[in-house]
Amino acid sequence: MQSVVTSALEQGLLYGFMVLGVFLTFRVLDFPDLTVDGSLPLGAAVTALIITSGYSPWLATIAGTAVGLIAGLVTGGLHLLLKSGDGNSTNYGPKLLAGILVMTALYTTNLRIMSGSNVPLLREPNVFDQVGGWLSVHMIGWWLILVLVIFMLIVKYVLDWFLHTELGLALQATGDNEQMLRSLGVNTNVVRVLGLGLANALVALSGSLVAQYQGFADVGMGIGTIVAGLAGVIIGEVLFGTRSISWVLFSVIGGSIVFRLLISISLRLGIAPTDLKLFTALLVVLALSLPTVRRKVIRM
Amino acid sequence: MSTPTALLAQGLTKVFFPHTINEVVALNGISLRVDPGDFITIIGSNGSGKSTLLNAIAGTVSVTAGTVWLEGKDITKLAEHARARSIGRVFQDPRAGTAPSMSIQENLAMAYLRGRRRGLRPGVPARLKRQMKEQLAELDMGLETRLTAHVNKLSGGQRQAMSLLMATVAEPRLLLLDEHTAALDPKVAATIMDLTGKIVQERGLTTLMVTHNMEIALQWGNRLIMMHAGRIILDVASAQKETLTIPGLIRKFHEVSGETLAVDRMLLE
Numbered sequence: 001m002q003s004v005v006t007s008a009l010e011q012g013l014l015y016g017f018m019v020l021g022v023f024l025t026f027r028v029l030d031f032p033d034l035t036v037d038g039s040l041p042l043g044a045a046v047t048a049l050i051i052t053s054g055y056s057p058w059l060a061t062i063a064g065t066a067v068g069l070i071a072g073l074v075t076g077g078l079h080l081l082l083k084s085g086d087g088n089s090t091n092y093g094p095k096l097l098a099g100i101l102v103m104t105a106l107y108t109t110n111l112r113i114m115s116g117s118n119v120p121l122l123r124e125p126n127v128f129d130q131v132g133g134w135l136s137v138h139m140i141g142w143w144l145i146l147v148l149v150i151f152m153l154i155v156k157y158v159l160d161w162f163l164h165t166e167l168g169l170a171l172q173a174t175g176d177n178e179q180m181l182r183s184l185g186v187n188t189n190v191v192r193v194l195g196l197g198l199a200n201a202l203v204a205l206s207g208s209l210v211a212q213y214q215g216f217a218d219v220g221m222g223i224g225t226i227v228a229g230l231a232g233v234i235i236g237e238v239l240f241g242t243r244s245i246s247w248v249l250f251s252v253i254g255g256s257i258v259f260r261l262l263i264s265i266s267l268r269l270g271i272a273p274t275d276l277k278l279f280t281a282l283l284v285v286l287a288l289s290l291p292t293v294r295r296k297v298i299r300m
Numbered sequence: 301m302s303t304p305t306a307l308l309a310q311g312l313t314k315v316f317f318p319h320t321i322n323e324v325v326a327l328n329g330i331s332l333r334v335d336p337g338d339f340i341t342i343i344g345s346n347g348s349g350k351s352t353l354l355n356a357i358a359g360t361v362s363v364t365a366g367t368v369w370l371e372g373k374d375i376t377k378l379a380e381h382a383r384a385r386s387i388g389r390v391f392q393d394p395r396a397g398t399a400p401s402m403s404i405q406e407n408l409a410m411a412y413l414r415g416r417r418r419g420l421r422p423g424v425p426a427r428l429k430r431q432m433k434e435q436l437a438e439l440d441m442g443l444e445t446r447l448t449a450h451v452n453k454l455s456g457g458q459r460q461a462m463s464l465l466m467a468t469v470a471e472p473r474l475l476l477l478d479e480h481t482a483a484l485d486p487k488v489a490a491t492i493m494d495l496t497g498k499i500v501q502e503r504g505l506t507t508l509m510v511t512h513n514m515e516i517a518l519q520w521g522n523r524l525i526m527m528h529a530g531r532i533i534l535d536v537a538s539a540q541k542e543t544l545t546i547p548g549l550i551r552k553f554h555e556v557s558g559e560t561l562a563v564d565r566m567l568l569e
Contacts, residue, residue: 172406
């Protein structure tokens with residue numbers, strides 16, 4: 001049982017960066033961004049390429065993240081091309097299409113970067129072992145979790161700080177009331193593109209860390225990222241609340257951990273790994289309908 | 301230009317759905333000269349082009365033909381957000397002017413930055429809070445004690461008062477009010493109108509205000525414009541405006557347009 005909990009914590013935190021990215025697009029920007037299914041393995045692929053070329057895993061992680069940022073910028077730019085005229089912010093068609101196109105293009109890109117469908121990293125150096133080396137500990141179990149928690153807290157606080165800067169408020173307002181922000185003299189198009197870049201940087205960072213953690217990068221590791229991301233966001237919001245941006249950032253990280261816990265438990269209970277995606281989708285439907293059901297029950 | 305002109309529009313034309321069966325000429329060659337400090341009320345029946353005129357000036361709608369100058373600068377080709385650096389707006393829908401899931405102070409802080417570059421400085425700087433409280437207190441709606449409350453917790457009147465404040469705090473060169481009291485109940489509408497008059501006067505803002513309400517149009521401002529079928533059919537300056545009455549206005553409309561005015565909506569507001 002302990003291994004179920006620790007592995008759920010590890011994965012919940014590793015994928016938590018991705019969930020923060022999905023939160024940023026889906027909730028803050030009101031942009032359901034499907035790029036993430038491609039930018040997560042993109043981060044992993046770039047990281048794998050650089051590590052196997054003999055460079056520092058830190059450089060590999062940073063580069064993976066940076067390339068994710070570029071993928072997000074491309075989606076944002078494509079959205080500007082696809083949306084007609086001023087663009088109606090509640091028109092999700094161009095947003096979905098931009099994400100799907102980049103996600104599809106990234107599939108080939110990732111295969112090219114890795115020169116194949118996967119790259120093993122088990123014998124290669126990674127950031128976790130390096131931190132373990134500094135601390136003179138073996139980077140498994142609670143030590144790994146501790147390091148991940150600290151890293152997550154740093155990223156969370158930086159994101160929280162950013163969202164409360166002048167630019168960060170503009171990012172929030174772009175998703176909240178774009179017309180208003182434009183009437184205050186802000187080029188909301190630029191802000192949205194930046195936000196998408198930032199979000200996909202977080203997703204790619206997640207992919208980079210996951211690849212180093214599991215010991216390989218795989219072109220298929222991004223499938224269902226958007227669903228897993230949504231699951232984290234929604235479970236977190238339902239369980240831990242949304243009282244403020246600072247709080248909800250914690251909530252969705254918690255949601256990510258709970259989601260991985262549910263996956264671990266269901267695997268333990270005998271659900272075949274092949275059935276996992278169906279289970280995940282059902283979980284999201286359940287979490288999505290919970291607030292509605294709760295409201296109806298209260299009304300009765 | 302020799303004399304200072306706040307806003308100059310020449311031959312503004314807007315055709316929606318051109319060359320189709322649904323073609324609508326919303327603006328039909330409008331020319332308008334606005335002096336600095338003018339407070340112009342604009343009336344007209346539905347579809348007369350009042351809102352399209354404001355949208356064309358603000359850049360929400362791109363014109364088919366014509367030119368707009370703001371303080372001598374041709375802004376016709378500028379994007380909406382670029383024009384908004386010097387143009388403040390309040391919309392009819394009280395929800396349109398504020399970001400609902402953000403706090404009062406965050407909304408206001410964004411408005412202070414109109415026309416400025418947004419960077420990584422704190423979004424709500426501590427030094428602004430006193431100024432915010434003072435300005436919110438002037439609205440007399442009890443908002444000064446609720447800086448961190450989310451705007452979606454406010455009433456329509458409170459939100460519209462916020463919108464008005466946000467449109468004017470950075471002292472824009474031009475203020476556009478698009479039926480900004482029409483969605484409020486009469487008492488609240490009167491409060492917002494009083495606030496509007498006060499703010500416009502205190503800051504000496506050049507203002508264009510579209511309204512359906514003839515009484516408001518006559519009561520406020522120093523100049524009145526009546527629109528019909530995409531044209532300005534009546535332009536009454538200060539001295540003459542003071543002697544104008546609602547029946548007089550309706551009579552004038554008949555004379556100029558030769559049509560019966562759809563007074564029902566305009567009078568019964």
